[in-house]
Amino acid sequence: MTSSDVPAGLRPRLPSPLQEAVDARFERHGVRLLLKRDDLVHPELVGNKWRKLAPNLAAAGGRTVLTFGGAYSSHLRATAAAGRLLGLRTVGVVRGEELADRPLNPSLARCAADGMRLCFVARSVYRRKADPDTLAEVLRAADAEDAYVVPEGGSNAAAVRGCVELGRELAGAADVAAVACGTGGTLAGLAAGLAGSARTLGIPVLRGGFLTAEIRALQTEAFGGPRGQWSLDERFHHGGYARVPEDLETFAADFEQRHGVPLERIYVAKLLRALVTLAGEGAFPRGSTVAAVITGRPFP
Secondary structure (H helix, E strand, O other), X not given: OOOOOOOHHHOOOOOOOEEXXXXXXXXXXXXXXXXXXXXXXXXXXXXXXXXXXXHHHHHHOOOOEEEEEOOOOHHHHHHHHHHHHHOOOEEEEEEOHHHHHOOOOHHHHHHHHOOOEEEEEOHHHHHOOOOHHHHHHHHHHOOOOOOEEEOHHHOOHHHXXXXXXXXXXXXXXXXXXXXXXXXXXXXXXHHHHHOOOOEEEEEEOOOOOOHHHHHHHHHHHHHOOOOOEEEEOHHHOOOOOOOOOHHHHHHHXXXXXXXXXXXXXXXXXXXXXXXXXXXXXXXXXXXXEEEEEOOOOOOO
């Protein structure tokens, strides 16, 4: 699905803008910082969500789309919004059956308002969702056995191929393209699109050290093998997913004031904090240009 193939309500702004951010914390080390404003791709399918979902929505062929996420998942919100815009049924399988008896938080309430049917499952079941038998049970319980299934975070081979264009848009513009990583699909496609023109740096926002293997598997599924030069720096998760300690909040507010860019805290703030630290450590040679991919914006 290209930007010209989709209904007007889902049509993206591509290529997304590339803006320079003049910042003394980079300049003093001879590093130029660019912001790849993928947060401006679409008003509701923000950032990498459009790039990952568009090919999956095309593959769904009008069928119900079922996907997975936590209680504050931006992927669930984007899928629900896409369903509303395209007139598709969507089902969100939410981690934590205990949430079924509680009032919906603002994120899940947005999903429900956009027409997504929410199914809450036990965390033990959720951990096994990739197992074929468990997935079949989940589909039956959701009355969605014929649904097109999109994995958590939207990362599969179709999504990875959808993110290749992000790398092509940045090719020749930077020496390093940096992105925050959850499930790794965006990095897998970004690195492939950049090819040999730059290296890709991923900043995982979850603890665990599992992402290298996941990205390799995604690239193998999408392309038959590894693509591009990429690496991960695991030091900047700030305690784990959705953890926003006070020092990170302070950093994000200061960056917003300096540059006038609203910072999503769970991914984007961690990425930019990492880049400031790495510049100070001399990780980027003098004369380097670093492009930070702004994959989302604050909610609500």
